[in-house]
Structures are given as C-alpha cells and as structure tokens.
C-alpha cells in the first residue's frame with residue numbers, strides 16, 4: 001500500500017486492530033474510520049454514553065483521505081454565497097460561524113487530549129497567480145462585509161510576495177482563522193480518543209454488503225454486524241452505493257513534498273506557517289511542515305468509469321508530474337530542491353462542493369454524510385455532530401441544519417458521466433494552462449469548463 005508522507009511519519013502507530021470475525025450486535029455501526037467516522041463516533045458517545053458504537057474500516061483508520069490530505073483546516077466562509085442560496089442568510093451565517101469557531105475548538109481538543117497534530121493557526125492566503133485569477137475572492141469578501149463580517153482581509157502585493165515566499169503571487173486575501181495540521185497525527189489521535197471513550201474499531205475489515213433490514217446487517221470477509229442504526233462515512237467509496245452514485249464524483253487530488261529546506265524557507269520569507277491556494281478550478285494548495293518541507297498539492301481531478309477507486313487514486317506518475325510542474329512554476333527559485341514524497345487520494349466532489357447529509361431512501365436508520373469536496377479536515381467535526389444527531393434521532397440545530405436532506409444537483413449517469421467528465425476535465429486543463437501563460441483560452445474550452453462542478457470557493461467571475 002502506497003502511503004503519504006504523513007502516514008509514513010506515524011508508521012509506528014499504524015498497527016491495525018484485529019479484524020472482525022464472527023457475529024456482533026451493536027446500537028450503531030459506522031462504515032469508515034476517517035475524520036467523519038471518528039468524530040461521529042465520539043459525538044454519539046458524548047450524547048448517549050450507553051450507546052454501543054462499532055467502526056468498520058477497510059484499511060487502517062486514516063488510510064483514506066484523512067491521512068493523505070493537505071492538512072488545511074478551513075471554514076465554510078469561502079462557500080458563503082452557496083450556503084446563503086441554499087439555506088438562507090441566518091442559517092448560512094450560523095454554519096459559517098460554527099465552522100470558523102470549530103478551527104480553534106479543534107486546536108483546543110488536540111491540546112486537551114494530548115494529540116500532537118502540529119496544529120498551527122496562521123491563516124490561509126487565497127491568492128491569484130495569473131491575471132485572470134485576480135480578485136477571485138471579491139464576491140465572497142464583499143458578501144461577508146454586507147453580512148457584517150470582516151472575514152477576508154486584503155493583503156498588499158508586496159506583503160503577499162514576502163509572506164508566501166514568491167512574487168508569483170500577484171494579489172490575495174487572508175482568512176486569519178485557518179490552521180494547518182499534520183492530518184495523520186490528528187486522525188490517529190482521534191482513533192486513540194475514540195477507543196478510550198469506548199468505541200470498538202475493527203480495521204482491515206471492509207464492509208462487503210449490507211442489508212437495509214431493521215436492524216441492518218453488514219457483512220465483512222469473516223463476520224457480520226447487526227446494528228439498529230448505520231452511519232455511512234466512507235467518503236468517495238460511498239459512490240459504490242447506487243443511491244449515492246450520482247450525488248458524488250470521486251476525483252483525485254495529488255500532493256508532492258520536498259526534502260526538508262528550513263534554511264531556504266527562511267531565505268525566501270515563508271516562515272509564518274500560512275497555508276496558500278491559488279484560484280484555479282484545479283486548485284494548487286500548499287503549506288510548510290514542521291520539519292521545513294513544502295507540501296504542494298493540486299486538484300488533479302482524475303475520474304474513473306463507474307466511480308471505481310483503483311490504485312491510480314493512491315499514486316500516479318502523470319498526476320505527480322503535473323503537480324510538480326505547478327510547484328516549479330510557483331517557486332522557480334527552488335528549482336534545485338528535491339521532491340521526496342508524492343501521493344494521491346480520492347476526493348468526494350459534490351456538484352456545489354458542499355457536503356450532503358441524509359438517510360437512504362426508505363431507510364431512516366441508515367444515514368450518510370458525503371461530498372466534502374476537498375474541505376473536510378475542519379468541517380468533518382461539525383459533520384460528526386450532524387450525523388450523530390441524525391443517527392440517534394435527536395432533534396436539534398444539527399439534525400435540522402441546512403445541509404441535511406437538501407436537494408442536490410446530480411451528476412449524469414454512466415457512460416455520460418465518465419465520457420463527459422473526461423471532456424470537461426481536459427477543457428479545464430487546457431483553459432488553465434492557457435491562462436497560466438497569459439494566453440486567451442480557446443472558446444470551446446471556456447464553454448466546456450463552465451460545466452465543471454463548482455470549486456472549493458465561490459469565486460467571482
């Protein structure tokens with residue numbers, strides 16, 4: 001199994017539990033031991049300490065996206081326009097504010113539980129690296145201002161170039177609340193806290209089938225769990241479930257990491273710990289690590305027929321090359337720096353890039369939370385609240401929140417999804433390559449690009 005830099009760093013802590021064998025009965029079974037599954041389990045135990053909770057995990061906890069991501073801990077403010085359109089101003093504000101407060105709360109949680117996740121709250125620079133990207137944040141910035149919230153502060157170009165360590169950053173704004181973590185340390189820490197709180201975890205235990213009977217039955221290679229309630233928290237893999245197949249599209253995101261270069265970071269000025277993105281749809285996202293590396297990611301957006309997640313979602317040379325090329329273009333003065341690690345992972349894109357919560361049709365006892373769309377490190381903690389309330393049948397602001405049972409735009413059925421997806425992705429790549437060279441993109445590429453699902457942020461045109 002190809003592992004990320006983050007998971008290699010915690011290799012000593014990856015010893016799996018014994019897989020499930022035989023029959024087991026519990027109150028709630030959670031499929032997937034990533035951030036979403038673990039936060040949900042913890043919240044259920046908090047709301048109902050008598051509730052027996054079992055997590056079934058195909059690999060080890062954190063083996064999926066949670067142990068492979070960029071470690072950006074973000075809010076939902078960049079999606080404030082979409083949230084407002086979806087659930088009205090008051091609920092949008094409540095969710096965005098909760099997602100911002102959640103970032104500091106996550107840091108406090110790590111401190112309280114002795115999780116050394118390298119939590120660092122140094123803000124996120126949302127930048128333009130080409131002319132066409134300039135002011136991409138203007139719409140969100142002014143909507144926040146109209147709502148009385150001064151969230152995104154403009155950063156002067158010279159300060160931006162200094163703090164990001166590269167004059168390729170032309171303009172930008174900062175959302176100061178954002179943080180970074182070493183995500184594998186966070187997810188493995190959550191696993192420890194969950195076990196201590198009484199959650200039972202079976203790793204190397206894929207759910208191969210489930211029956212929607214009441215209670216539900218979930219079959220694994222050597223066992224079976226009977227559960228009153230089920231939470232589906234298996235991210236992009238949930239696209240295997242026919243009812244969710246058109247709600248999410250599993251796409252790749254790819255990260256490369258340099259050798260440790262603390263002295264070079266000092267020399268270029270990127271010492272403040274800021275996380276950075278550009279404003280492409282196939283977004284470049286990058287941050288530094290505690291040992292002085294740069295981890296540079298790209299939304300490489302590869303898709304597969306029928307949304308099957310194969311080995312190319314773990315590691316793919318072509319995707320690594322594309323990602324490295326963007327790193328070299330953004331930091332040409334680090335041309336001699338070696339790349340030591342590279343990996344990919346699946347992202348569960350929803351059409352509007354906001355998560356979707358609900359229960360499967362005619363199965364109120366089987367709930368799901370998918371569609372994190374590349375912003376799940378922070379918001380998964382709120383997702384855990386939503387899923388726990390849904391699973392326990394608790395009526396509160398989380399089970400009633402605007403992201404639950406919402407009407408979503410669906411991806412087309414196969415084979416249109418795959419063939420159309422390839423066409424749109426190629427058009428976006430050509431368009432963004434032209435823009436990177438300050439060339440005018442082909443008309444058809446611009447038209448096709450508009451069919452792509454929306455990105456991590458609500459960008460101004």
Ligand SMILES: Cc1cc2nc3c(=O)[nH]c(=O)nc-3n(C[C@H](O)[C@H](O)[C@H](O)COP(=O)(O)OP(=O)(O)OC[C@H]3O[C@@H](n4cnc5c(N)ncnc54)[C@H](O)[C@@H]3O)c2cc1C
Nearest residue numbers: 032034035036058064065066069070072207235345376377
């Ligand atoms: C390369 C990359 C970079 C990213 N960067 C960022 C970032 O910087 N900031 C951010 O906020 N978000 C980022 N994301 C997204 C973020 O990682 C996810 O939104 C978040 O980790 C989702 O957590 P999860 O629990 O839903 O998924 P996962 O961590 O993937 O957990 C799902 C688990 O389910 C398991 N599973 C799958 N099928 C089965 C089955 N049949 N039976 C049992 N278990 C099963 C998987 O093994 C997996 O461990 C990134 C994602 C990737 C891939």
